[in-house]
Amino acid sequence: MSKKEIFKKLRKILREGDVEAVKPLMEELEEAGVDPMKAIDVCTDEMRRIGKGFERGELYLPDVMVAAEVMREIASALMPKLKRERKFLGRIVIGTVQGDIHDLGKNIVAALLEAEGFQVFNLGKDVPAKVFVERARKVNADIVGASALMTTTMLEQRKLAEEIRKAKLKVKYIVGGAPVTDEWAEKVGADARGEDALDAVTKVKRLLGISSPEKFKA
Structure with a gap:
């Protein structure tokens, strides 16, 4: 072949x-x-x-x-x-906020980020804000991403933003999920909102100053 x-x-x-x-x-x-x-x-x-x-x-x-x-x-x-190590783009801690058990969309984002070359720490679903912070500190994360698929759990994204500020973590914070809007992201103090899986990857790279690579032709 x-x-x-x-x-x-x-x-x-x-x-x-x-x-x-x-x-x-x-x-x-x-x-x-x-x-x-x-x-x-x-x-x-x-x-x-x-x-x-x-x-x-x-x-x-x-x-x-x-x-x-x-x-x-x-x-x-x-x-x-690999004959040469793939370029490392950064560390990302991602999860679905506490009280929310929807994580399929978040898993797609995680898979796409891994495919791009990020090291992804997927915390799963129903994750307390303090767990996000503890893992981000432990792995020296560049980005923290939080998904909320219900209006009742969106408040946890605000709580996580507060915990990040309280812990004085030097990370970028991105939020996402069906009910999440740009206005909400700005209100809770997030650095960006991922409208969908592809947009989330684009926003993560933008937050870290990474330009998108040219497509490989094959």
Whole structure:
């Protein structure tokens, strides 16, 4: 199998969520002498396309989640073999606020951030404000992201902002979730609001002064 065919197959198994195809394809990739970094770049670009497809309503949430699982399997297999270390973009602590058990959208954001090259500490759902702060301090985070999917739990985003200020953490704070608006983000003292998964990634990079890379053609 040629390198070009391998790149096409990488995109295909991501779109189809074919976890079982990862291991044999990794063996073919190694036999063909494909640079693991280029393979990661191709997968990252495909994850962006999948994310955009979801936002346009062309793909469903399960499509994105299985693609994210395939991406994690590919990254796990390739990272130890990289000839050069992938550029580290920053550390992000992300979670759904206390009282809220909705975390699928937040998980999509986390998967896309990981695909971009961020180290993501996903705290899960129903996370107390102090846990966000403790983990952010422990890992020396650059960004704290908090999701709230209910109007009743949005107040926890304000509480987290207060805890961040109280702890004097030097982090950027981004909020998101269906009921969250730009006005609310400004009111609670957040640095940005992610309108959707792709916008959240864009805002995180903007907060850290990172320009978007050119798409890898394959």
